[in-house]
Amino acid sequence: MIKAIKKHKGAILYGSSLALLLLLLRWLEFRFLILSTSLDIYIGIIAIIFTGLGVWLTLKLFKPKAKTIVIEKEVEVYITPSPQFERNQKELDNLNLTSRELEVLELMAKGMSNQEIANELFVSLNTVKTHSGKLFEKMEVKRRTQAVDKAKTLSIIP
Amino acid sequence: MIKAIKKHKGAILYGSSLALLLLLLRWLEFRFLILSTSLDIYIGIIAIIFTGLGVWLTLKLFKPKAKTIVIEKEVEVYITPSPQFERNQKELDNLNLTSRELEVLELMAKGMSNQEIANELFVSLNTVKTHSGKLFEKMEVKRRTQAVDKAKTLSIIP
DNA sequence: AGTAAAATCACCCGAAAGGATGAGGCAGTT
DNA sequence: AACTGCCTCATCCTTTCGGGTGATTTTACT
Missing domain, CATH: 1.10.10.10 (Winged helix-like DNA-binding domain superfamily/Winged helix DNA-binding domain)
Known part of the structure; x- marks a missing residue:
C-alpha cells in the first residue's frame, strides 16, 4: 500500500498541486473581476505562479533525493609518533x-x-x-x- | 570571454528567455484582443507556457549544479600532539x-x-x-x- | 539511450564471538 | 591449612559475523 503511494508519488503530487493551482486561479480571476485589477497584473501573477510551479515541480519530481548530508563529527584521536614501538x-x-x-x-x-x-x-x-x-x-x-x-x-x- | 559567458550563462539564459516570453505574451494579448479569444484559453496558454518555462529553467540551470557531493567532515581533536597520518x-x-x-x-x-x-x-x-x-x-x-x-x-x- | 559500476536491501544459514556461570588444578602467600 | 590469583576447561545461550544469492535503484560514463 505504502509502496504504491511511493511509486505514484509523482503523479499524486502533480495532480494535487495542479488542482490547488486551478482553485487559486479561479479565486484570482474572481478577485480580478470584482476589483477590476488591470489585466497586466493578473497575467503577471499567473506567469509568476506558474513559473514557480514549474520550478517547484521539477525540483520535487526530478530531484527528489537531492539531499546533501554533511556530517560533522568530533573524534578524539590519540596518535603516538612511533617509528619504533615503545610500550606504554x-x-x-x-x-x-x-x-x-x-x-x-x-x-x-x-x-x-x-x-x-x-x-x-x-x-x-x-x-x-x-x-x-x-x-x-x-x-x-x-x-x-x-x-x-x-x-x-x-x-x-x- | 567564453568563460565569462559560461559563468553568467544562468543570468543570460534567464534574461533572454524572459524577454522572449514577454514578447510572446504581448503577441498573445494582441491576438486575444483582435480575435476575442476567451479569457480562459488565454490564461491557460499563459499558465502552460510559464509552467514550461519553470521546468525548463530548472532543468537547464540547476541540473548541472545538482552535482552535489556528500562531504563527511571529521574534526579531529588531538590529545597528543603528533605527526599527521599520511595515507598510502x-x-x-x-x-x-x-x-x-x-x-x-x-x-x-x-x-x-x-x-x-x-x-x-x-x-x-x-x-x-x-x-x-x-x-x-x-x-x-x-x-x-x-x-x-x-x-x-x-x-x-x- | 544504453551499459557498467556502485549502492542499497533482503533472506537464509552456518560459523565465530561473547556473556554467564561453575569448577578443578597449581603456585605463592599468610 | 586456608586463602588468593591465575590458568584451565566446560556448558548453555545469545548476539554478531560472514558467505551466498538475488533484486532494485543510483550514478557515471559513453
Whole structure:
C-alpha cells in the first residue's frame, strides 16, 4: 500500500498541486473581476505562479533525493609518533592484565580467531574465550575490535 | 570571454528567455484582443507556457549544479600532539575499494559493530554486511580484525 | 539511450564471538 | 591449612559475523 503511494508519488503530487493551482486561479480571476485589477497584473501573477510551479515541480519530481548530508563529527584521536614501538607500561599496568590475557590480546591484534589463538597457545577454545572475556572486562570494551583499537591507541601493543 | 559567458550563462539564459516570453505574451494579448479569444484559453496558454518555462529553467540551470557531493567532515581533536597520518594512496588504489567500503573499513577500525556502522551511515545492517563482504574479498582477508590489521599495516587507515 | 559500476536491501544459514556461570588444578602467600 | 590469583576447561545461550544469492535503484560514463 505504502509502496504504491511511493511509486505514484509523482503523479499524486502533480495532480494535487495542479488542482490547488486551478482553485487559486479561479479565486484570482474572481478577485480580478470584482476589483477590476488591470489585466497586466493578473497575467503577471499567473506567469509568476506558474513559473514557480514549474520550478517547484521539477525540483520535487526530478530531484527528489537531492539531499546533501554533511556530517560533522568530533573524534578524539590519540596518535603516538612511533617509528619504533615503545610500550606504554603505565597504561598496561593500569589495566592490570595477566600475561595470558596480554598474549591473547596481541594475537587478536594480528587478526587471529579465537580458534587460531587456541592452537597457537596450545589451549582449548574455551580457555581463549575465558581470557578474552576477562580481557574485555578489564579494558571496558565489548568487542575484540574495540580492544585492539584501544590497545593500539594506548600503545600497549604495536 | 567564453568563460565569462559560461559563468553568467544562468543570468543570460534567464534574461533572454524572459524577454522572449514577454514578447510572446504581448503577441498573445494582441491576438486575444483582435480575435476575442476567451479569457480562459488565454490564461491557460499563459499558465502552460510559464509552467514550461519553470521546468525548463530548472532543468537547464540547476541540473548541472545538482552535482552535489556528500562531504563527511571529521574534526579531529588531538590529545597528543603528533605527526599527521599520511595515507598510502598507492596501496589504497591497488585494493580498488569503493568509497563506501573504505568508510566501513574505517569505522570497523574504530571497533564498531556492523549494526553501529549501519546507524552511523544511515543504511541497513544488510548493506553494511554487503560492503564488508566485498571489502574482505578485495583485501583477501577472512575477518574484520584481519582487515583492520592489514589496513593499518599498509597505512591505509591511521 | 544504453551499459557498467556502485549502492542499497533482503533472506537464509552456518560459523565465530561473547556473556554467564561453575569448577578443578597449581603456585605463592599468610 | 586456608586463602588468593591465575590458568584451565566446560556448558548453555545469545548476539554478531560472514558467505551466498538475488533484486532494485543510483550514478557515471559513453
